[in-house]
Amino acid sequence: MDAAAQDDVACVERLVAGTIYDAGDDVNEVAKEAYLRFFSANALYPKTFPSVYGFETEIIDWAAGLLNGPDAAGSVTSGGSESILMAVKSARDRARVRHPEIAEPEMVVPTSAHPAFWKAAHYFGVRPVKTPLCPGTHLLDLGAYLNAVTDNTVLMVGSAPSLTLGMVDPIPQMAPVAAERDINFHVDSRVGGYFLPFAERLGYRFPAFDFRVPGVSTISADLHKFGYAAKGASTLISRDEEIFSNQVFRFGAPERTDDWYVTPSMTGSRPEAVIAAAWAVMTYLGEDGYLRVVGDTLKHIRAFQAGINAVARRAGPFRDRSRGRGRPAPGGCGCRRGRGCTVSPRLPAAHRTHAAPSWRTRPPRRTGRGWSARPAAARSCQTGQ
Numbered sequence: 466m467d468a469a470a471q472d473d474v475a476c477v478e479r480l481v482a483g484t485i486y487d488a489g490d491d492v493n494e495v496a497k498e499a500y501l502r503f504f505s506a507n508a509l510y511p512k513t514f515p516s517v518y519g520f521e522t523e524i525i526d527w528a529a530g531l532l533n534g535p536d537a538a539g540s541v542t543s544g545g546s547e548s549i550l551m552a553v554k555s556a557r558d559r560a561r562v563r564h565p566e567i568a569e570p571e572m573v574v575p576t577s578a579h580p581a582f583w584k585a586a587h588y589f590g591v592r593p594v595k596t597p598l599c600p601g602t603h604l605l606d607l608g609a610y611l612n613a614v615t616d617n618t619v620l621m622v623g624s625a626p627s628l629t630l631g632m633v634d635p636i637p638q639m640a641p642v643a644a645e646r647d648i649n650f651h652v653d654s655r656v657g658g659y660f661l662p663f664a665e666r667l668g669y670r671f672p673a674f675d676f677r678v679p680g681v682s683t684i685s686a687d688l689h690k691f692g693y694a695a696k697g698a699s700t701l702i703s704r705d706e707e708i709f710s711n712q713v714f715r716f717g718a719p720e721r722t723d724d725w726y727v728t729p730s731m732t733g734s735r736p737e738a739v740i741a742a743a744w745a746v747m748t749y750l751g752e753d754g755y756l757r758v759v760g761d762t763l764k765h766i767r768a769f770q771a772g773i774n775a776v777a778r779r780a781g782p783f784r785d786r787s788r789g790r791g792r793p794a795p796g797g798c799g800c801r802r803g804r805g806c807t808v809s810p811r812l813p814a815a816h817r818t819h820a821a822p823s824w825r826t827r828p829p830r831r832t833g834r835g836w837s838a839r840p841a842a843a844r845s846c847q848t849g850q
């Protein structure tokens with residue numbers, strides 16, 4: 466095994482950005498211990514492994530609190546891609562009920578969105594309508610995005626932030642359009658979901674992206690990124706039970722008894738080890754721990770920004786050569802007049818702590834919002850037993 470791993474990035478050297486999320490040896494040990502403790506447990510069978518009820522419910526409660534969704538419901542998935550797949554399936558199935566006239570469903574997806582949306586489009590038969598970014602700034606071309614919404618649209622998509630570009634889309638100017646049309650709006654916050662809420666508490670400002678924005682229906686947020694959990698853990702959170710119900714697959718009568726097999730995501734068996742490890746890290750770090758780690762990360766980001774800006778100052782004004790005309794980038798986004806590029810969602814330097822309600826001091830709410838707290842579904846998950 467050592468020989469097989471010799472060309473792998475050495476996690477312990479912590480020199481890689483974007484795939485390894487490391488909050489320290491102590492946090493890794495907590496995750497590993499919980500993972501091994503539940504190594505063989507299967508979250509498909511919560512009656513056999515009732516511990517999964519508590520873990521998953523508390524994770525979903527925590528996420529709902531962080532994302533300001535008082536009525537939210539959701540489940541743990543295997544990663545950001547599966548969360549996106551389920552968000553697209555959920556939007557498509559919800560539209561089948563609310564807009565039965567739509568025969569050829571479409572979703573509006575900015576170019577900056579993750580490829581998993583195209584994968585979901587392929588799997589679930591929803592046509593992706595790709596919309597451009599503003600040249601130079603790489604921000605969403607809001608005008609083009611809104612123009613792409615048609616009577617066939619069943620889902621609108623935004624990122625907070627996007628893969629590689631790191632932009633938080635202007636969700637407050639996007640999602641209300643979905644609300645007006647009674648369709649879903651998904652925020653892919655795989656990277657930001659467990660980071661931005663803490664950054665906000667530390668005084669950083671960026672466009673609102675969570676359930677406070679009218680029209681946001683579902684949010685994906687990865688536990689295995691800035692949640693610092695073991696790999697293979699994300700969450701898909703729906704604004705409420707009605708929206709969540711479209712995510713769930715039910716199999717039963719007439720082949721079997723009602724709801725004999727019910728799953729909230731693509732997989733059947735789900736490793737409880739991953740869910741337990743995520744819960745253990747979340748409980749171990751608590752709000753104070755996440756604030757500390759996020760604060761440290763932001764300090765490093767600021768140091769990088771300062772270094773890059775110093776290099777840029779030495780190099781002279783940036784010219785956008787992507788269109789071959791060498792026009793200055795700021796303000797020269799090239800969008801047609803009236804279509805409106807969005808303002809830059811840059812993080813300001815302000816670093817204030819303000820009192821925010823602590824999710825940790827909140828008593829865990831076992832309101833049935835978490836997938837695992839739904840006894841009827843749980844009972845029916847006793848597949849093959």
Ligand SMILES: Cc1ncc(COP(=O)(O)O)c(C=O)c1O
Nearest residue numbers: 544545546547579627628653655
């Ligand atoms: C914004 C965003 N969404 C979705 C994904 C897909 O997540 P996963 O690789 O966990 O399936 C990624 C992965 O990098 C991402 O950055």
